[in-house]
Amino acid sequence: MAEVSFTGADAAQAAKIYIALEKEFPKASKAAIDAMVQEILEKYKEIAEFRKKAGLPPFDGEDSNSGAVASVLIGKKSFFGVNTTFQKTPEAKRRYRKKLYEKLKDFFPNAKNWAQVRFLTHAEVHALLRAKRYLHKRKSEMPKEVIMVVDKKTCRFCQNYLPHVMKLFGIKRMIIFCEGEVIIIPTTEKQKEKLK
Numbered sequence: 001m002a003e004v005s006f007t008g009a010d011a012a013q014a015a016k017i018y019i020a021l022e023k024e025f026p027k028a029s030k031a032a033i034d035a036m037v038q039e040i041l042e043k044y045k046e047i048a049e050f051r052k053k054a055g056l057p058p059f060d061g062e063d064s065n066s067g068a069v070a071s072v073l074i075g076k077k078s079f080f081g082v083n084t085t086f087q088k089t090p091e092a093k094r095r096y097r098k099k100l101y102e103k104l105k106d107f108f109p110n111a112k113n114w115a116q117v118r119f120l121t122h123a124e125v126h127a128l129l130r131a132k133r134y135l136h137k138r139k140s141e142m143p144k145e146v147i148m149v150v151d152k153k154t155c156r157f158c159q160n161y162l163p164h165v166m167k168l169f170g171i172k173r174m175i176i177f178c179e180g181e182v183i184i185i186p187t188t189e190k191q192k193e194k195l196k
């Protein structure tokens with residue numbers, strides 16, 4: 001079986017992803033883990049390409065203005081999402097976030113409008129909304145397990161509140177690869193509680 005080797009900047013990230021995947025899938029073969037690592041790294045490249053095509057700055061962990069781009073993987077398809085500051089036609093696109101807020105607002109009694117629920121303005125929610133819309137049009141269901149790749153580390157707001165969106169969309173488990181880290185939702189008791 002061919003060994004997969006990674007070089008340069010990819011190597012460090014691949015090593016982190018490798019460790020996380022081995023922990024998450026202890027029964028998977030080395031070849032299977034290699035294939036998954038390869039796929040995730042491809043997705044990071046796709047995100048970088050998406051930024052270029054969309055005229056967004058490249059991701060820079062030191063510069064918060066570089067924002068975040070998320071990608072939800074459904075089969076072979078990637079659904080990209082951006083934070084609201086990057087949305088080109090804000091009105092049409094933000095409407096979906098507003099609609100989502102209408103369904104979730106009981107969980108956020110202190111918010112006056114959708115924009116005050118910070119995680120709704122983030123790339124992760126946007127990517128999930130786009131995937132959901134695509135599947136809905138084709139009368140398909142969201143998979144129970146979803147893989148997401150984000151160039152920026154998923155923030156605490158998203159980690160805390162994404163379970164509400166997951167529940168609404170019928171997602172039981174989400175594996176988020178972000179800045180070389182792997183975040184599994186649900187992991188904490190609070191996240192599990194929100195998904196019940």
Ligand SMILES: [Zn+2]
Nearest residue numbers: 119122155158
């Ligand atoms: Zn966030």
